[in-house]
Amino acid sequence: MLITKKIQYILYKLHNILLSYSGGLDSSVLLYDLVQLRKKYPSITIRAIHINHNLNYISKTWINKCFLTCKKLHVDFIYKNIFIYKKSNIEEEARIKRYKILNNLIKADEYLVTAHHLDDQCETILLALKRGSGLKGLSGIAEQNNIKKMKIFRPLLYISKKKILWYALQHNITWIDDPSNIDNRYDRNFLRNIILPQINIRWPFFRKTIIRSAKICQEQETLLNEFLNPILNNLIQENKSIFFIPLKFYSVYKRYAILRKWLEYNKCHMVTYKTLSLIWNEVICAQKLTSKIIIHKKIICKNNTYLFCLNYIPTLQKIILFWYDIKHALILPYKLGTLCIVKKDITNSIVVRYPYENENIYVKFYDNQKIYFCQNNFKKININHIWNKLSIPIYKRNQIPLLFYNNCLIADLENNLITIHGKVMPNNQSLYITWIKIE
Known part of the structure; x- marks a missing residue:
């Protein structure tokens, strides 16, 4: 053999x-x-x-x-x-x-x-x-x-x-x-x-020596990971963003190495030195909160002291998805996943009241207009105010599915936020909605 x-x-x-x-x-x-x-x-x-x-x-x-x-x-x-x-x-x-x-x-x-x-x-x-x-x-x-x-x-x-x-x-x-x-x-x-x-x-010995060089590079890469992973683990958040303030106190080489590892963690591979420089100078150090760059179908943007790597999705502003039959899953565009109704409360599901007979159910996305979130005291707050407190970056907001009954906002399905109009009252049935995302 x-x-x-x-x-x-x-x-x-x-x-x-x-x-x-x-x-x-x-x-x-x-x-x-x-x-x-x-x-x-x-x-x-x-x-x-x-x-x-x-x-x-x-x-x-x-x-x-x-x-x-x-x-x-x-x-x-x-x-x-x-x-x-x-x-x-x-x-x-x-x-x-x-x-x-x-x-x-x-x-x-x-x-x-x-x-x-x-x-x-x-x-x-x-x-x-x-x-x-x-x-x-x-x-x-x-x-x-x-x-x-x-x-x-x-x-x-x-x-x-x-x-x-x-x-x-x-x-x-x-x-x-x-x-x-x-x-x-x-x-x-x-x-x-x-x-x-x-x-x-x-x-004639070229193939053997190039393999030896590759092995040395593999060892160096492994060693680099051993040094950087503990630092990276402390900086990466649950939402996969990275707290970038400590990077300002590192050398350029260490800073860029950490950024490259963070991008790989977010499935953005083979990033050049020039791109890392753009991320640092034109996003992290930029004065504008809306500063961003797009690489490999990913948007790199910041919110407060956090850097995000998000999937690039064309505008969803004019899309309205009517959910005519809630017995069937609602497929969201651009591989954002599906919304499903489940029989009981499970992990990551959101609980809202069951719609009345005369209410149309639909999902739309944030469109830069003023959308108000109605609290228990019926006080209206611009939903942007809530998202700012949750440190949700601007470019993430137009990917958040918002549930409506007729023209009334019921819930933000990403952040488990329910308005007073969507809250389950003693005389209401419950509706359990799960968002199944595509990884």
Whole structure:
């Protein structure tokens, strides 16, 4: 077998495997080795998933070839289609859609196994250098990691492409040649087909040394996390904002390192030094409360002494969502989640009075007009006054669903605020509303 005994034992311990199977050389060799391993350990289960990117007119024939190979090897086969509509950054768009499918299909007790190899690692690190990445980017591909709830293992990561090819020829393994692999318009192909062969001729030891550098970067990144995490944990709030005042007393390098870690915590990755400088100078140090910058579909803004990283959502001002049948969930726009009626009070549910027969139920969002919150003494207060006390940033406010009966505000569903008109009285039935958010 091509994979070492150590890797064989790790795969045996994983037990249930979902192989990302393109039908190309690397994944075909890995499939062959996994089947050989299953002969040794019959308790191992293998499923193979083929994702057709529909970037080549013959790609549909590859599905059939992959299916027949899996059938011959008694491996369960799944295939899915994705379509790329962007004309630029195709590789990144394909990766996002691919992982979305994998994340939805993988079972709780399965590990995703991919055929990334040593040459892939070198390409990834060189691409990170091109982007001006820091330690995390230069750490390259990890042998094991998690993406969301998906556990990933890469058993071929320290094996060269040349060795994989030689092994395939020795064992008469057939594979699909994708013509797009010779298209040097793609950055990875340019490195693979033109740059790396020249480097390896000049410096045959290059792959080993670049892996050593990646390992050092991984260690440095781990060490940096050990120093920064305690500080970060003290600054991050429950709503994922960060208390930024202490950052003013740190060096620029320490300050930016903490900001970068905080952005990663908010799922905003690969932020440049220039962007960190903009966040500091044009948001944190700005006099205007409405100062903001938008990066990677995220809004970075502040409120008082807190910095927020919010999902960017186009204006919702003119949207009114009528909830005609409360037996069914109300789907909110722009992946804000759904509103559901539950039978009893549960965690994170809000309790309001049941609507009267002549009342229309609808949800709308803050639209910069004066919306008044009616207190127990029927005194009206502008809802902005309440949100200011709760330190809710301006750009968060237009994402808060507000529940209305006819033209009367009943509740702020984000902050569990209920007006006197929505309060449950002794002669009223209760309505339990839960907002299920999409993480």
